[in-house]
Amino acid sequence: MKNIKIVFGLALASLVFSCEDATDIRQPGVLDASSAIQSLDDMEDALINAYTGMFVTAEMHFTSVFTDEIRIGFDSGGQGQSLYRFNLASNNSGPSNVWRNNYSSIRRANLVIDAAATIDATGDETRRDNIVGQAHAIRAWQHLQLASLYIVDMSDDASLGVPVVDFVTGTNYAALRNTTGETFGLIYDDLDTAASLISANSGTIFFSKDAARALKARAAAYREDYTTAAPIAQSLATSYPLAGTTAYENVFRDTDNSEVIMKLERTINDAFDGQGNTGDSSNGGWAGAKYAFTGPGVTGSPYYEVATALYNAFDANDVRRGVNAEAFEPLPAAGRNVYTVNKYRGSQGRPLMNDHKILRSSEMVLILAEARAQANDPAGAAGFVDQIRDARFGADQATPSYGSQTEAFGGILDERRLEFAFEGHRYKDLRRLGAKGNRSVDRDSGDCTPFGACTIDITDDRFTWPLPLDEFNGNPALRAQQNPGY
Numbered sequence: 001m002k003n004i005k006i007v008f009g010l011a012l013a014s015l016v017f018s019c020e021d022a023t024d025i026r027q028p029g030v031l032d033a034s035s036a037i038q039s040l041d042d043m044e045d046a047l048i049n050a051y052t053g054m055f056v057t058a059e060m061h062f063t064s065v066f067t068d069e070i071r072i073g074f075d076s077g078g079q080g081q082s083l084y085r086f087n088l089a090s091n092n093s094g095p096s097n098v099w100r101n102n103y104s105s106i107r108r109a110n111l112v113i114d115a116a117a118t119i120d121a122t123g124d125e126t127r128r129d130n131i132v133g134q135a136h137a138i139r140a141w142q143h144l145q146l147a148s149l150y151i152v153d154m155s156d157d158a159s160l161g162v163p164v165v166d167f168v169t170g171t172n173y174a175a176l177r178n179t180t181g182e183t184f185g186l187i188y189d190d191l192d193t194a195a196s197l198i199s200a201n202s203g204t205i206f207f208s209k210d211a212a213r214a215l216k217a218r219a220a221a222y223r224e225d226y227t228t229a230a231p232i233a234q235s236l237a238t239s240y241p242l243a244g245t246t247a248y249e250n251v252f253r254d255t256d257n258s259e260v261i262m263k264l265e266r267t268i269n270d271a272f273d274g275q276g277n278t279g280d281s282s283n284g285g286w287a288g289a290k291y292a293f294t295g296p297g298v299t300g301s302p303y304y305e306v307a308t309a310l311y312n313a314f315d316a317n318d319v320r321r322g323v324n325a326e327a328f329e330p331l332p333a334a335g336r337n338v339y340t341v342n343k344y345r346g347s348q349g350r351p352l353m354n355d356h357k358i359l360r361s362s363e364m365v366l367i368l369a370e371a372r373a374q375a376n377d378p379a380g381a382a383g384f385v386d387q388i389r390d391a392r393f394g395a396d397q398a399t400p401s402y403g404s405q406t407e408a409f410g411g412i413l414d415e416r417r418l419e420f421a422f423e424g425h426r427y428k429d430l431r432r433l434g435a436k437g438n439r440s441v442d443r444d445s446g447d448c449t450p451f452g453a454c455t456i457d458i459t460d461d462r463f464t465w466p467l468p469l470d471e472f473n474g475n476p477a478l479r480a481q482q483n484p485g486y
Contacts, residue, residue, distance in 0.1 A: 036111060037118075037119065038119070039119065040119060040124060040127060040128060040131070042115075043112055043131050043132075047112050047131050047135055050105055050109045050112060050135060051206070051264075052105075053101060053102070053105020053106075053138070054105065054138065054264055055283035055284065056264065056356050056423070056424050057282075057283055057287055057290055058094055058097050059094075059149070059424035059427070059428075060287065060422060060423065060424040061080075061279075061280065061281045061282075061290040062083070062094040062281040062424075063424050063425065063427040063428075064304065064422060065083045065304070066083055066088065066427060066462075067426045067430060067441050068307050068309060068441045068442045068443050069306070069310055069422060069426055070084075070304040070305060070307050070341070071304070071305050071306070071308060071444075071447035071448075072084060072303075072305075072447075073292075073302040073303045073304045073338075073340075074302070074305070074331070074334035074336075075293075075301045075303055077279075078279075079278060079279025079304070080279050080303075081451065083281075085451055085453040086453055086456050086460075089469075089486065090466035090467065090469040090482070090486050091468070091469045091470075093280045093281050093282055094281030094465070095149075095150075095465045095467070096468040096470055097282050097283055098145065098146070098281075098465075099467070099471060100468070102142040102146050103142075103163075103165065105138065105142050106139055106143070106165050107165070108138075109136070109138045109142070110135075110139065110165065110167060110168045110169075112131060112132065112135035113132055113135050113136065113139070114167070114168050116128060116131075116132045126199055129197040129199065130197065130198055132197055133194040133196070133197030133198035133207070133212070134194065134198060134206060134207045136191070136193045136194040136197070137190065137191060137194035137198075137207035137211065137212045137215065138207065140186070140187045140190035140191045140194065140212075140215060143164065143183060143186060143187050144222070146162045147161060147162055147180070147187070147219075147222070148222055148428050149428070149464070150162050150464065150465050150467065150483065151180055151464070152464045152483060152484065154184070154222050156180055157179060157184075158179060158180070158181065159180045160177045160179065160180065160481055160483075161177055161179050161181070161183030161184070162177060162178065162183055163175040163176065163178060164183055164186050166186060174474075176478060176481065177478070177481045180223075188216065188219065188220075191215055191216040192216070194207060194209075194212035195209045195213055198212065204257050204260050204261065204262055204263050205263060205265040205355075207262065208261075210240075210261055211261050211359055213232050213236060214236055214261045214262070214364065216229075216232060217236065217367055218359075218363065220232070221367045222428075222432060224374065226370065226371035229367050229370075230368060232364075233364040233367040233368050233371075234368060236261065236361060236364045237361050237364040239361075240260075240360075240361035241258075241259065241361065242361060243256070243258035243391065244258070244391065244394060245391075245392070245393075248319050248323065248392065252343055252354070252357070253345070253347060253354075254347040254348075254354055259360050259361040259362060260359075260360055261359040261364075262358055263356060263357045264355060264356040264358060265355050266287070266353050266354060266355050267348065268349075271284075272286070273350070273353065274286070275289045275293075276289055276290075278290070278293060278303070279303060286350070286352040286353040287344040287352065287353070287354055287356060288341065288343075288344030288345065288351070288352025288353070288354065289352050290304075290344075291303070291304045291340075291341040291344070291422075292304070292340065292341065292352065294351065294352075295346070296340065296342060296344075296345040296346065296352070297326055297340055298328050298331055300340070300351065300352075302338075302340045302341070304341065305338055305340055305341070306324065306325040306339035306340065306341055307443060307444065308337075308339075308446060309443060309447070310417070310421060311325050311339045313418060314418060317393050318389075318392050318418070319394065320419065320421070322342065323342060323343060324341070324343050325339040325340065325341065325342050326339065326340045327339050328340070341422060343421070343422045343423075356423075362388055366384065366385070366388065366415060366416055366419065368384045369381045370409075370412055372384065373408035373409050373412060376405050377408075378402035378403065378405060378407060379402070381412060382399050382400045382401065382402050382408065382411065385400055385411055385412060388419060392418075392419075405436075406436065406437060407437075408437075409433050409436040409437030410438055411437075412437065413430070413434065413439045414439075416429050417429075430463065431458075431464065434463070435458050435459065439458070440456060442455070443455065460485075461484050461485025461486070464483050465483070466482060466483055466486035467481070467486075
């Protein structure tokens with residue numbers, strides 16, 4: 001984000017509130033919107049503060065290490081080896097950080113929404129509505145991030161969801177989980193509200209109408225609601241054509257926005273300009289610092305490398321291979337071939353700092369493929385996968401042939417693995433589609449055998465995150481709603 005101004009010191013150490021009659025409760029000790037926000041300028045500053053809570057680096061790191069995107073690098077100091085061995089518990093940094101930071105950002109968004117009722121916007125209603133619409137979209141984003149990690153079955157409305165927070169919480173408010181149906185009800189409503197209030201589609205670094213719609217398509221796909229997802233995805237795929245090969249490379253060098261619906265901009269001297277915590281699932285910092293210490297390539301001290309199986313899955317003529325990996329074959333220092341993560345080389349002269357592309361039209365095309373697979377139309381699914389492949393090869397490719405629904409879902413997962421490598425999708429994709437497509441973690445034996453961790457059953461409880469242990473310290477009633485296996 002540009003020119004980030006931190007306005008409020010409002011982050012709660014953990015989420016402590018209850019969801020009963022949430023919209024009607026006012027808690028003691030709350031710094032409410034009328035106290036913190038007294039003008040449209042204040043609202044805008046508060047909105048920027050809420051945007052600072054939109055992180056993807058924690059999920060990127062967790063996904064890369066826990067699944068099959070990285071191997072332990074030749075310059076490793078031991079980073080991530082426990083997680084690489086599939087050790088996931090309620091005291092891990094990923095569950096704790098994501099839970100805490102997402103609910104903190106939700107609170108910031110709620111302050112903006114709450115302020116709309118008290119700010120005089122006479123003559124400037126459009127500006128006010130744009131601000132409030134974006135705050136609703138941020139709140140939906142954060143709830144969806146939580147839902148996609150902590151809900152066991154996102155397609156089961158009666159199952160345990162996550163705590164739904166649509167008001168400004170106090171520090172003594174103890175949370176229980178809403179249902180999955182209630183969770184997605186809020187997400188859908190927030191995104192519909194955002195699309196109705198945001199008046200323009202200018203730029204890619206803030207929520208636009210189209211970004212809100214794209215996020216709703218993702219949310220609907222996550223819960224297998226393809227009746228909702230497919231029409232939105234089709235409209236956006238038409239409006240945002242897939243990038244050609246040169247443009248695609250430039251998208252990940254931050255010099256082109258082809259097919260980008262929304263991204264999180266990272267710039268020099270902003271709140272994210274720094275190395276951050278290396279080797280664990282903490283938020284913040286340069287994206288590339290989740291894989292290397294000082295820069296791209298083998299001279300940047302890579303503690304993780306591109307997994308052998310992932311590198312080999314890329315065709316030599318696929319532009320995505322060079323975007324995602326830089327090859328050093330062989331590297332004497334390692335005594336083997338080395339493929340370093342190349343997606344976050346850096347920009348603006350800052351090594352390892354790049355924008356995070358969070359909504360692209362390629363995702364919309366692959367949601368359409370999912371919809372056809374769900375409808376037991378393997379040929380239809382193959383046609384959409386072929387659109388991606390044609391764009392990434394820069395030439396017409398043979399259309400995949402799927403002989404069954406299972407093969408179609410497997411092919412979609414394989415394509416998503418290539419398209420969204422190192423962007424934080426693989427874990428979520430496997431947990432929601434892995435059983436449908438007969439896929440799980442796919443590691444090369446040379447990468448994983450030394451660690452005794454070559455695969456994990458797709459039905460394993462660790463394909464859902466545990467509620468964080470430190471949340472129970474202030475909210476013991478929530479412990480009874482912990483996810484299975486923890």
